[in-house]
Amino acid sequence: MTATRILVLNSGSSSVKYQLIDMADHSRLATGLAERIGEDTSTLTHRPPAGGEPRERRGRLADHDAALKAVAEELAADGLGLDSPELAAIGHRVVHGGLKFTEPTLIDEVVLKEVERLVPVAPLHNPANITGIRTAQRLRPDLPQIAVFDTAFHSTMPEHAARYAIDVKTADEHRVRRYGFHGTSHAYVSRKTAELLGKDPAETNVIVLHLGNGASASAVRGGRCVDTSMGLTPLEGLVMGTRSGDIDPAVVFHLGRVAGMSMDEVDELLNKRSGMAGLCGENDMREIRRRVEEGDAAATLAFEIYIHRLKKYIGAYYAVLGTVDAVVFTAGVGENAAPVREAAVEGLAELGLAVDGELNAAGGREPRLISPRDARVKVAVVPTDEELEIAEQTYALVTGG
Numbered sequence: 001m002t003a004t005r006i007l008v009l010n011s012g013s014s015s016v017k018y019q020l021i022d023m024a025d026h027s028r029l030a031t032g033l034a035e036r037i038g039e040d041t042s043t044l045t046h047r048p049p050a051g052g053e054p055r056e057r058r059g060r061l062a063d064h065d066a067a068l069k070a071v072a073e074e075l076a077a078d079g080l081g082l083d084s085p086e087l088a089a090i091g092h093r094v095v096h097g098g099l100k101f102t103e104p105t106l107i108d109e110v111v112l113k114e115v116e117r118l119v120p121v122a123p124l125h126n127p128a129n130i131t132g133i134r135t136a137q138r139l140r141p142d143l144p145q146i147a148v149f150d151t152a153f154h155s156t157m158p159e160h161a162a163r164y165a166i167d168v169k170t171a172d173e174h175r176v177r178r179y180g181f182h183g184t185s186h187a188y189v190s191r192k193t194a195e196l197l198g199k200d201p202a203e204t205n206v207i208v209l210h211l212g213n214g215a216s217a218s219a220v221r222g223g224r225c226v227d228t229s230m231g232l233t234p235l236e237g238l239v240m241g242t243r244s245g246d247i248d249p250a251v252v253f254h255l256g257r258v259a260g261m262s263m264d265e266v267d268e269l270l271n272k273r274s275g276m277a278g279l280c281g282e283n284d285m286r287e288i289r290r291r292v293e294e295g296d297a298a299a300t301l302a303f304e305i306y307i308h309r310l311k312k313y314i315g316a317y318y319a320v321l322g323t324v325d326a327v328v329f330t331a332g333v334g335e336n337a338a339p340v341r342e343a344a345v346e347g348l349a350e351l352g353l354a355v356d357g358e359l360n361a362a363g364g365r366e367p368r369l370i371s372p373r374d375a376r377v378k379v380a381v382v383p384t385d386e387e388l389e390i391a392e393q394t395y396a397l398v399t400g401g
C-alpha cells in the first residue's frame, strides 16, 4: 500500500487547525480546530470524513501538547489514527523561518534549534509550532515531519523592499529586515487569482489582502512577492485583531521613558492588547460589525481605522506594482466580511477599483469576482487554503515530486 495521506498541523498562538488530506484525490478525511488552548473554555471541533457529524469536545486543554493528543484521539476514533500506515508525513506550518529556510524542510534537531532561535521574532507563533512538532514526533517518531514556512514565499523580495533604512551593519549583524508572513497563503491565493482571471501567473500582478486575526498585504508581480506589510515580526502593517500594525517606533521609547513600561510590557501591549481589541474591546469582525450596525461609537471608529490602513496599503502596492490586474481578499475577514471589502475600495474609482453590491454580498466557497463586469482592475474573493498548500509541498518533498 502506498502511503498517500498527509496530516497538516497549523499551530497558532492559542489554537491548532488540522487537516488529514489524501493526496491521491485531495479528499479531506478529517479537519478540525482546537481553540482557546490554555483557557478553561477550550473547545475541539472535529469534522470526520464526509457524511459524519462534527463532534465537539469542551473543557480545558492546558497547552498545545494536550491539544494535539486530543486531536490524535479524535482521529483514532474515526479509524484515522496517527499509527496508520497510510500516513506518509506530517506537514507543519512554521511561521518564522528567518534567512535559512526558504523551502519546505525535513525537520531534524538542527532545524528545530533554528526555529527555536527565532522565537523572539515570532513570539506568538514559533513556540506553538515547536510544541506541535515535538508532540507529533513523539506520537510518530518514524514519520517524516516537514516544516513549511510562512516566510518562504517572501524570501525573493527585492532588497529595496526587504531592507529597513537603518544602519546596515547593525541590521546585518542582527538579521533585522522584512521577512513577511502568511506566505503560503499569499502564494496560493495569488496563483488562484491568476487562474480565476484566466491568465498566466507569470504575467499577472495582484495585491493580496490576507485578513484573518493576523492580517497582511502583499504585492505580487508575475508570481513573485515584491513587497509585503509584515516585517521582522508579524506585528508590522495592517491593523489586526489584537496587534497594532504600523506605529511610529518612537512610541516604544515614549512608553518606556515616560510611561515607565518595560520592554516586555510594551511587547505585550502591541501584540495582544492593540489592534481592534485595543480600540474597541473586541477582535472578532462579526461582533464589531454588529456593534457598528447598532451605532456603537468605539466599534465604528475602530472599523474606520482598520479600513483607513487597508486603503493606504492598497494605494501603496498599486504604486509599487504600476499596473494591477486584481485586488484580492482572503482569510476569515477577507472571505466573509462584505462591508470590509466594500469600504476598502470605496472612493478608488480613479484607480479602476470598485465592487458590485450584489456580487460582493453573495457568499460561497469558490473563488469569485466581485467587481463590475467591465472593471479595469478586478476585485476578487479567493478563499485561502494554507493546509492544502502545506500538504502539497510536504507530499512533494517526501515523494521526491
Ligand SMILES: Nc1ncnc2c1ncn2[C@@H]1O[C@H](COP(=O)(O)OP(=O)(O)O)[C@@H](O)[C@H]1O
Binding pocket: 012, 211, 212, 213, 214, 241, 283, 284, 285, 286, 331, 332, 333, 336, 337
Ligand atoms: N462571517 C464573518 N464576518 C466577519 N468576520 C468573520 C466572519 N467569519 C470569520 N470572521 C473573522 O475571521 C477571523 C479569523 O480569521 P482566520 O483567517 O481564521 O484567522 P486566524 O488564522 O488568524 O485565526 C475572526 O477573528 C473573525 O473576525
Ligand SMILES: CC(=O)OP(=O)(O)O
Binding pocket: 012, 095, 125, 150, 181, 182, 212, 213, 214, 215, 234
Ligand atoms: C503570522 C501570523 O500573523 O499568523 P496568524 O494570522 O495565524 O496569527
Ligand SMILES: [Mg+2]
Binding pocket: 212, 213, 214, 331
Ligand atoms: Mg491564519
